[in-house]
Amino acid sequence: MSSFDVAVIGSGPGGYVAAIRCAQLGFKTAIIEKYPTLGGTCLNVGCIPSKALLDSSHHYHDAISHFKEHGIEIPGEIKINFEQMIARKGSVVDQNVSGIKYLMDKNKITVFEGLGSFEDATHIKVTKSDNSSETIEAKYTIIATGSKPSTLPFIKLDKERVITSTEALKMKEIPKHLIVIGGGVIGLELGQVYLRLGSQVSVVEFMDRIIPGMDAGLSKELTKVLKKQGMKFYTSHKVKSVENNGSGVVIQADDAKGQTITLEGDYALVSVGRRPFTDGLALDKAGVKVSDRGIVETNDHLQTNVSNIYAIGDVVKGAMLAHKAEEEGVFVAEILAGQKPHINYNLIPGVVYTWPEVAAVGKTEEQLKEAGVEYKAGSFPMKALGRSRASGDTDGFVKILADAKTDEVLGVHMIGARTADLIAEAVTAMEFRASAEDISRMSHAHPTYAEAVKEAALDATDKRSIHM
Structure with a gap:
């Protein structure tokens, strides 16, 4: 029987990141994945393939809708090769999956392909697709089995129509x-x-x-x-x-x-929406408690009621986001190593990858009002930016919410071109408890979309936005 310091069940962003960090910290680590490819929902049927199709469809939309105004003329009819679009998406997925396999090898992480299920708190049975099985022993286990799409009780998902x-x-x-x-x-x-x-x-x-x-x-x-x-x-x-x-x-x-x-x-x-996925884990054999909603119950250290078993990502409470799962994977690994990591869940950003993109971090106006927090708001429209006019991406705005007395930034909400990337500026500022004035005094390159963040901060500070 193979023995490990840490076994991770599930190889999505939470699981594979947890495994890598455990290996970096010197733990003998195994990862168990029931599917033949690593990466979980995110890499295989979620974040990555959806963004590949979003980018491909965006190129097509620009070609038929905006190229002429940019002075680009394409002779003949622009056609969609949908089969190639789907094939490219598959290629992008394959590249990312191969990258995860490389990282497992690089960090000397043992990969087991098969369904992982508990026999008790320290033994995990791995059942392969041919029904053969082996059992491994782990001092610690991290459950990272993710989620599956939800449905409504009266809807039959035939997966055809x-x-x-x-x-x-x-x-x-x-x-x-x-x-x-x-x-x-x-x-x-x-x-x-x-x-x-x-x-x-x-x-x-x-x-x-x-x-x-x-x-x-x-x-x-x-x-x-x-x-x-x-x-x-x-x-x-x-x-x-x-x-x-x-x-x-x-x-x-x-x-x-x-x-x-x-x-x-x-x-x-x-x-x-999505639901936590723990089917086949046999959590009852390990004595792990699960809520009525199927969520694995954990304490502030993401430790279950069984002291050597932890859980992260979509199977625990909180937003079902790949980057939240990654943070939790690192968090648990460092807890096991005796370190004192932290996660500020208020500062986990949310993003919608439509175009324009939508991104947010911190509190919304509705939440601040409900909590009775006095705040001030500053905003700036993307259409007032030189960079936005140059690219033609003039929809959207940036809004900054700050404490009315201290000026500390409490929430940042933005919609526009590249806001999925811009939100990191807000997360950084809020992690260090910056004020709106702090952001307003930072130099922002011109012309950039990021200037909207500075202008919104100026508006929140004392209504002195320069370009509005």
């Missing part, structure tokens, strides 16, 4: 009409991919606005921009039935007044 994000990433054709159930991050990103490629896209959302967990100002602006691009929205609508009629789908939903609407399309993308 009624699909999840996994199937949406490997479709054989461009939908004529894609109906997206759920106006969150995943649904909007994949919806925009197919919108750019010529699909009619309708989004049905139970709440009164899309991306309901983010600042209301971001939701309003993104709705306006996506409507301008052609996306249709049915907010405050409760889906009550989804039917695959063989050649397409029929969806019925009730609005806020109880009136029923019927939408017909050729595909329905069910994007109503």
Whole structure:
């Protein structure tokens, strides 16, 4: 029987990062992955392939919509080779998966392919695809098995017409009409991919606005921009039935007044969130407690009720984000090494990779109002930036919320070109408890999109934005 200091179950961003950090700290480490490729949902059927399709569809959209104004003329008709687009996405995934395999080898991490399940708190059985198995022993175990798409009780996911994000990433054709159930991050990103490629896209959302967990100002602006691009929205609508009629789908939903609407399309993308995935782990044999919602219960050190077993990422409470899982993976590894790491969950940024991109960190205005915190707000529109005018990306704004008395930055919310990258400036500032004035006094290169952050800080400090 092979013995290890640490065994990690699951090789997604949380799992493989935890394994690497454990190995760096001198632990003999194993990682267990039930699928034949490493990287988990993020690398295989999530973050990476969706961004590959977003980028490809963005290039196509620019070619048919914006090239002429830039003085670029392409003779003949611009056509989509959808098969090649999907193939490129697959190539991007393969490169990233190969990179993870290289990192496992580099850090001398033993990889076991198979389903990992507890026999007790220190022994894990690994069952391979041919049903053969072996058992390993681990002093510590980190559960990092991630999540799976959720659905609604009355919806049957046939994965042909009624699909999840996994199937949406490997479709054989461009939908004529894609109906997206759920106006969150995943649904909007994949919806925009197919919108750019010529699909009619309708989004049905139970709440009164899309991306309901983010600042209301971001939701309003993104709705306006996506409507301008052609996306249709049915907010405050409760889906009550989804039917695959063989050649397409029929969806019925009730609005806020109880009136029923019927939408017909050729595909329905069910994007109503994700659920922790612990199937097959046999947590009961190890004595690990799980909540009624399927979340593995942990303390502030991400330690389960079984002292030598930890859990990270989507299987524990908090936002289901790859970078949150990575931080937790490093955190647990360093805890095991006797160090004293920290994670500030308030400063885990959230991003929507539509175009324009949406990004946020810290508190929203709604949260500050609910908590009774006195704050001041400063904002700056992207259309007032020279860089935005030069690129043609004039939609969006940056908003900074600061404490009314101390001027400490409490939240930053932005929508516009490259805000997925710009949000790191806000995270850095807030990690060091910067004030809006601190940001306003930093030199920002001109012309850049980042100047909007400085201008918003100037506006929040004492309403002295220069270019507005």
